[in-house]
Amino acid sequence: MKVTLNTFRLIGLVAILSWAGAPASFAFAPAQDGDKDEKKKDADADAEAEEEEGPEWFAVSGGDVYTGTGSILRGATVLSKDGVITDIGYDLFVPEDAEVLDATGYRVYPGLIAISSFGLFGGSADLKNTVDPFSNNMTLALAAGITTAVNGSEVAKLKRRAIDDLVMNTSVFTSLSFAKSNPAGKRSLREKLAKAAEYLRKYRQYETDKKSDKTLKEPSKKGIDSTALAVLRHEKRPTFSANDRTDLLEIAHLAQQYGFRPIIRGCREGWTVAGELGRAGASAVITPRDRRPKDERFARDGGSSIENAAILHAAGVQVAVIPGSAGISLGGIVGRDLMHLTIEAGFAVRGGLSEEAAMQAITTVPARILGVDHRVGTLEVGKDADLIVTDGELLHYETFVQWAVVHGDLVYDKEEELYFAHIRPRPEAALAPETKLDAGETEEAPEEVEEGGDEGEGEGSDDGDDGDDGDDGDGGTEEEGSGGGDGEG
């Protein structure tokens, strides 16, 4: 596997310009105003500067492209310019200064989306002030194929080594409570929605009536809950955490009554009321592997079901998948954290969900729920060049991400990182395209990872031998060092 950098046919400048469109051609526009020397100089300088920076082209060539829109283009090329996909297909004109990643024999998928996460950006929920794009966790999340994640209340991109332009959307979840365990909260939400609805009716009446009566006053917003109003105006989709079938049914009815589309986290017993949830236009964020026996005091269906995702999907509910732990765990108990998002989606397939829907559950569905589907979730012209290149089926347990690209930048190369390079190494060490880093920086890369490694160790709670001992506890819990008490063997 060798990089076929610049091996695409040479094409004339004019061709590039006419094809690439206005922004590029501007750079080379001759200065018209020859009389004014200063301006000419400026223009030349601008042109030069533009020429140096130029648009950044990135091509992933020869892979089987799973666009996420239902089509698979075998041996196709995905071309992006300045981080945005400009073309997907065959025999594309690739500018000679493009970086080219030869993905022949590999698969290309849209980058995955973690609809919930903590620590992927190396810091806390306060992304802006704590982001660490050199952290272990960001590298490992990219290795897991995740290129977009919710951090705190923001949706951001895992742009490694970068701290700008990460955030794609803010305040993505509007959490509401509507559960029989909290009757007061339930009553309160009903009242807020009723008042907000009443206000909207009055407002509409006012809009009609004021045409004939200019003296009419706008109805008062006093006592109207702004969140309820935003929900009813479809400015926000409310999020509920609910697992109980009665709660789910109530949410579905409330949603149908007021015409909003709920997002439901958990949704464990959703399979028992899937039709109602489907009619409510609900989206569900579920953990397919969730395991809770039903309450044996009741004869009715209940508890978790491995078929939850499949049943909900069949009923028209948009299903997104998140593992039981939305962090990165290096404690050793593998298969249930964000490093294994695809494995979790695989459990939905076990329960009868199609492979395609399972893939959507970690790409397009979360993109839609998070309001960023115009940029990520599928590979389409005009969307961001956020993609992963894998050595096998996305959901297969042996599959590794070989490369990850975010916004047209190569941000992860399995062979260049210490974590997984030793596991089934690439046959003929395929080289990464020449990245923007200079040679010196590239050579230093392992050191940087080593640093990250130390930090990762610190994040866990067992440093050193003694710590290990303490952690020998076969805790049933996932987090390291929790030890799980001593009740287990």
Place this chain on the structure above:
Amino acid sequence: MKPRPRSPRFRHTGTRASLAALILCVPIAPVAAQDGGAPAAGAPGGPGLAVVARKLLTAEFEGRTTVDNGVLLVRDGKIEAVGARGELTVPDGYEVLDLGGLWVAPGMIDLHCHVAGALSDLNDVVYLTNPGLRATPTITPGNPLMKTAVAGGVTSVLLIPGSGSNMGGHGILLRSGFGTFEENLLRDPGSLKLAQAGNPERRAPWFPGRAFMNYNTRGTFVRGLAYAAGFTAAEKNGTTAPAIDPQYEIFRHLADKRTQVSTHTQMYQVVMTTITMVRQELGLDVYIDHGTFDGYLAGELAEEADVPAILGPRQVYFRSTRTDGKIQGVAAGYEERGLRKIGFNTDSIGRRGIGQEELSLQAAMGVRYGYDNSDMGGVRGVTSVPALASGLAGRVGALTVGLEADLIVITGDPIDPRTSVEMVFQVGQKVYDAREGRRW
């Protein structure tokens, strides 16, 4: 550029819906005998059963691992014949179960289970070593957690006491599929549960170190084996047998190789002590159980001493200094050092912990992080290897003539999380059918 060469992978054989439709029971539908009717085909006392499947994963430790388009004959609860469809004739009078595109594999074996009984009863810590305590009285056959495990393809388990002390007591080998103790009993004692370090010190009134714990443990072994030798000598010389001491009874089983020491042992130093003390010094059959962390560094020694390693639930080990920044697969680590008998366990501990039904995932993760799966290493790690380790190889763990017919009917590679278990047979009797309600 050619596609990269890959080790053979199991593939999904298709969607379940289409496969389920292919399941044909000829000539009659119900296979298991219920409500005291005549024994069903395949069950003890019933007519023979011929299972026809696209692929039989025989999973033998040394021998064939798959038969394509296979037929498996079951009679009196045992496997009577295994072969390709063209080679094997179905005898007259056998009921044929044509599974279409589905596969058949041996039921899986989990040698580190805490959910076949009530967990709260499993960790009585009286002394630092309690070889006389037994898991037997805690058993709750057919509890919901076990039912889910069966639906995950786990048919045999070693229920063991916890690791609150260095010797937790007797483990017991059980079948998972039935509702009573008698039906589920495979072997008692199933093992002596040893936990050399890591957990026991936390329960002790002071915090003993490894040196003392192993001194104390060795003392118990030496006294126990002397007790066993007393019986052997009495039998040989025709003299009166010594008085029974319930605390040491299990050492008679160990001395006669009728059971093994299942050792909760994880770190390199601890694993090394397991091998050198229990196996090389005391000469007992022992396996590494619940193996994790950097225990793989003792892999070469384990192979030399023929100590199998059953690994989980931690399948990777990472320390930036000790693994050079690599995320090291534990199974791969043992394999790289030459160990051949590598298996997987769950350490299932209840609702909040890892479920027994995720045994197959443990194998999948072992493979993901580097363990060779080109010849079904992952599947053997949850079937024939644990059978060998626990002394059950003559009874379960492979599709081999003469073994108990513990079969799982699956949609593809049994360790792929996407694969579902459609039916489970135990001793030739159907104990789970997903068409009657899928449990996992």
